[in-house]
Amino acid sequence: MTNELVLVASSILGMILCIILPPLYDGIHRKVRATLHCRVGPPILQTWYDIIKLFSKQEVLPQGASKLFLYAPYITIAYIILASLMTPLVYQETALSFTWDVVLLVYFLSSSTILLCLGSMSSGNVFAQEGARRELMVTMLAEFVAILALAAICVRTGAVGITGIYAGARSAHPSVALIIACFVLLVCSYIEGCRLPFELPEAEPEIAGGTLIEYSGRRLALCKLSVLMKQFILVSVTLNVLEPWCSISLLTGVLGLILKTLLVYLVFALAEPLFGRYRVDMALRILSMLSFVSLLSLVMAVVGV
Numbered sequence: 001m002t003n004e005l006v007l008v009a010s011s012i013l014g015m016i017l018c019i020i021l022p023p024l025y026d027g028i029h030r031k032v033r034a035t036l037h038c039r040v041g042p043p044i045l046q047t048w049y050d051i052i053k054l055f056s057k058q059e060v061l062p063q064g065a066s067k068l069f070l071y072a073p074y075i076t077i078a079y080i081i082l083a084s085l086m087t088p089l090v091y092q093e094t095a096l097s098f099t100w101d102v103v104l105l106v107y108f109l110s111s112s113t114i115l116l117c118l119g120s121m122s123s124g125n126v127f128a129q130e131g132a133r134r135e136l137m138v139t140m141l142a143e144f145v146a147i148l149a150l151a152a153i154c155v156r157t158g159a160v161g162i163t164g165i166y167a168g169a170r171s172a173h174p175s176v177a178l179i180i181a182c183f184v185l186l187v188c189s190y191i192e193g194c195r196l197p198f199e200l201p202e203a204e205p206e207i208a209g210g211t212l213i214e215y216s217g218r219r220l221a222l223c224k225l226s227v228l229m230k231q232f233i234l235v236s237v238t239l240n241v242l243e244p245w246c247s248i249s250l251l252t253g254v255l256g257l258i259l260k261t262l263l264v265y266l267v268f269a270l271a272e273p274l275f276g277r278y279r280v281d282m283a284l285r286i287l288s289m290l291s292f293v294s295l296l297s298l299v300m301a302v303v304g305v
Contacts, residue, residue, distance in 0.1 A: 006250055010091035013254060018084035018236075021258070022228035023047040025265040032269035047228075051221045059217030062123045072119025073215065073222040076112045080229045083108040089236045090253040092244075093163045101161050102154065105237075106147060109230055113139045113192075116211065116223060123214035131211035134280060138191065138198060141287045146188040146234070148294035152181040153241055156301035162237065169244040177300035182242045184294045189234035190268055191287075194227065197275035198283055235264055 027044040034041025043049075062069070083105055086096035117132040117139075154160050156177045157168025172178060191198045212223050239260040240247050246256025278286070 004095075006091065007093055007095040007097075010088065010250055010253070011085050011094040011096060013250070014087065014089035014091075014094065015081060015084045017254070017257065018089065018229050018232055019081075019225075021261065022232040023051055023225065025232070025261065026228055028262075029265060029269040029272075032266065033273055036270070036273045051225055054216075054221035054224075055218045057217045059219060062125065062214045064124060065214075066122040069119045069122045069214070070219075072115045073219040073226070076115050076119075076226045077222045077229075079108045079112045079115070080226045080233070083233055084229065087233055087237060088162050088166065088240070088247065089233070090247070090257050091250050092166045092247040092253075097161065097163050099161045099164075101163075102150060102165065103160070105162070105233075106143075106150065109233065110143050112226055112230060113143075116226070120211045120214065125214045128211060128213050131213065135194075135211050137280065138283055138287065141284060141291070142188045142191045145287060145291045145294045146185055148291065148298055149181040149184040149188070152177055152294070152298040152301040155298065156181075156304075157241075166240060166244040166247055169241045173244075175301075176305050177297050178241065180293065180297040180300070182238050184290060184297065185234060185238040186264065187290060189231050189238065190271075192227070192234060193231040193268070195268065196272050197278040232261065235261055239264065 024044065024047070026047040027042070030046060031041045031044050086094060086101055087105055088094050088097060113135065117136050120128045120132045153165060153169075156172055156175055157165045159165045159168045169178060212220060215223055236257060239257075243256070243260060246260075247253045
């Protein structure tokens with residue numbers, strides 16, 4: 001297989017896995033959490049069943065919904081799919097890789113969250129507006145922490161492209177700065193999934209679903225899928241920096257990605273039942289502390305540790 005075909009195949013495989021695996025992992029997450037609560041729980045494929053069922057449901061639109069509310073889910077999922085195509089998930093490079101692709105990755109992931117929040121706020125629902133306000137506060141601070149961690153990784157590996165970062169990580173390990181930065185990114189990816197104790201934007205007992213309360217049908221399915229895919233991309237990139245050797249080969253890259261991400265999602269599932277939902281001020285305080293850890297990793301990367 002020529003190099004061009006390998007790059008095209010890596011892009012397509014990465015996108016397919018990014019679509020298929022996150023709902024499957026979410027089903028495993030729900031099953032593990034139910035087991036820890038001494039319940040039977042839903043089947044592992046339940047998240048996929050929910051998404052497929054939502055695509056067949058009739059949509060109920062709020063009165064006076066703006067164009068932004070109508071189109072935000074489609075633009076969001078398009079951003080995430082583009083991010084999955086250009087991000088090396090199963091191989092060290094993709095057909096869309098370029099020197100500054102890490103910057104575009106951050107733009108796509110951040111913009112997807114902002115678009116969903118703005119679309120939700122434009123519905124006019126008070127609960128949706130409160131959920132969007134919470135999500136903007138928590139997610140934007142989490143994005144800032146993630147950017148600091150990514151900056152530390154870029155400095156330590158001497159690259160600003162994801163392909164160069166993987167190559168630099170192979171020569172930089174073992175590196176304390178890289179390990180701390182990757183730990184911070186994994187925490188940020190957990191927060192992006194709106195899991196306890198950071199389930200503030202959806203908080204069912206308080207704001208009845210929050211950000212997504214007015215979405216239904218296929219738009220709600222796209223919103224849920226985009227959130228799951230965004231978390232998966234962050235986890236995958238982080239794990240490929242922590243363990244960059246599997247991505248040298250396409251076959252080992254696919255197998256390694258599945259095994260590494262499955263392990264991390266199992267840890268997420270085991271961790272969630274240990275917490276109750278934070279108040280907004282508590283969540284922001286934890287994120288502020290995490291930003292200091294991220295800044296520490298950046299300083300250590302500059303020093304060369």
